[in-house]
Amino acid sequence: MNDLVHFLRFMPLGYFVSGGLWSGSVPTLAFYLAPQDARLLLMRKKKPAGYEPSLVGEPDSPPLPEGSGISRAVRARQLLSPKLARRYGLSTDVEHLFVVDCSLKDLYLQVTTLSALRRKTPASLLEDLHEDPARILEEWDDHRPYRWTLLANSFRLEPLQRAGIDEGVILVGLPEEYCEQLETWSESEGATISAIVPLPAAVYAYIGEVILPADVTRPGIGIVATGSLALAAVSRAGKVEVIRLHKSLAEALRSIPATVADLRLGEHFLYVWASGDQLAQVALPSVAIALDGERLRESSGSLVVAESHGKKVAHDEPVAHLLAWLAGR
Secondary structure (H helix, E strand, O other), X not given: OOOHHHHHHHOOOOOOOOOOOXXXXXXXXXXXXXXXXXXXXXXXXXXXEEEEOOOOXXXXXXXXXXXXXXXXXXXXXXXXXXXXXXXXXXXXXXXXXEEEOOOHHHOEEEEEOOOOOOOOOHHHHHHHHHHOHHHOOOOOOOOOOEEEEEEEXXXXXXXXXXXXXXXXXXXXXXXXXXXXXXXXXXXXXXXXXXXXXXXXXXXXXXXXXXXXXXXXXXXXXXXXXXXXXXXXXXXXXXXXXXXXXXXXXXXXXXXXXXXXXXXXXXXXXXXXXXXXXXXXXXXXXXXXXXXXXHHHHHHHOOOEXXXXXXXXXXXXXXXXXXXXXXXXX
């Protein structure tokens, strides 16, 4: 990162996940935060050390993403991070990694080019977006400040410093208020932030690096479904061409035939990742591959980790595997 000051000012997070950002010498507390859910995976030297399957109702839990506002943390006698670090035998000098599952109105995620946005460099684009997104994005009607970053259209989780003017890039934005809430909470816990990552960006990176074969040539559609939204990303040769946002997994699945026809995808693959029980609520097409516990065990093995009662438990739900992969990079 050539300009750290610019990086910290304009990115929608303390850092985006990127190889080498973690020293590995301090434990990482990897949080999954959704409007009605919060989970935590504790990592020691990039290996799982403990898992809290639910932090909802826990005193001093981190703020959750909720529409236009932020749920306030409850004051507690003990700070959450050092308390849980001690519970699992870790140092209380920790880093926080946040994977945030925002609603449609709190997430901007689209494929574009610098040329389409009438800018020549990523730096100039991010600076102008910070000042007034409506000057850049014709559809923009949100008056809240946002933080922004550009990713390569492979969804590599590393801020893009350079890009050709007609090169496909992914523009990501999160509300500044929520980023600041997380930063303030981490500071009060005596922790540093290694990353704040929107859930869909994390999942698409995970699918690209862990699930898809390295030599895949067919075009594909990856659907990420949460309790708040569903995103469908179309890719060819490892490059994302289109991202479409939907209100539900069922709506995203209904859109697939039209997407295949419009983009002339022909023979294609279809992966579906869900944060909860969304897969049980729909009938998947016969060509779809559900990235459920069984599939994840086959590709990555079972994630066996201790819980607060002291016993080790197998956690093969998609969120747990995602947190382990991110925090173990």
